Amino acid sequence: DGGITQSPKYLFRKEGQNVTLSCEQNLNHDAMYWYRQDPGQGLRLIYYSQIVNDFQKGDIAEGYSVSREKKESFPLTVTSAQKNPTAFYLCASRVWTADNEKLFFGSGTQLSVL
């Protein structure tokens, strides 16, 4: 069963704590993405990775960090510098052909601050 797996489904962060959200894919896609979604809002791009060992900042990268050591994995760390981390986080991978492009999303992680 191929797809994007995000874990955990729910995560709680204490003040000053770093937390890491997991994202794994078995679709053999090169590009992967992290988005943040606040209630009633669209998706905002945090980071994206075109290929292993490479990643770029999106529109709201401050307070977040990522790594891409393996093709299958693109974990997101929410650092203590992110002062308003409560949000729904979505990971995606991308497939591209000459006349088609699709993003495949995971089911998301809801992060809340204790």
Next chain:
Amino acid sequence: DAKTTQPPSMDCAEGRAANLPCNHSTISGNEYVYWYRQIHSQGPQYIIHGLKNNETNEMASLIITEDRKSSTLILPHATLRDTAVYYCIVRGNSGGSNYKLTFGKGTLLTVNP
């Protein structure tokens, strides 16, 4: 990528057709129109895309105007499970090198019994 404009919300009766509009007046010749939808607390799901011709698949139909400045996503027989936020995105075919992909706020479609 060209900017898109969608109404923030729409209602539809169950069993009727849902027609979701999208304006993309600055679309350029090589840009495709994509639609995704997001059911509450889930990740978005691809629905359909097109360049200039109308397209149909098992989920929906996409009607693109002749001047390509607007399009309509049609769900022919809406069900309660179609209640979701629908995103219209315009993307260029730049050899796959345009990795930055952003979503707007979309249209919240509520299907009523």
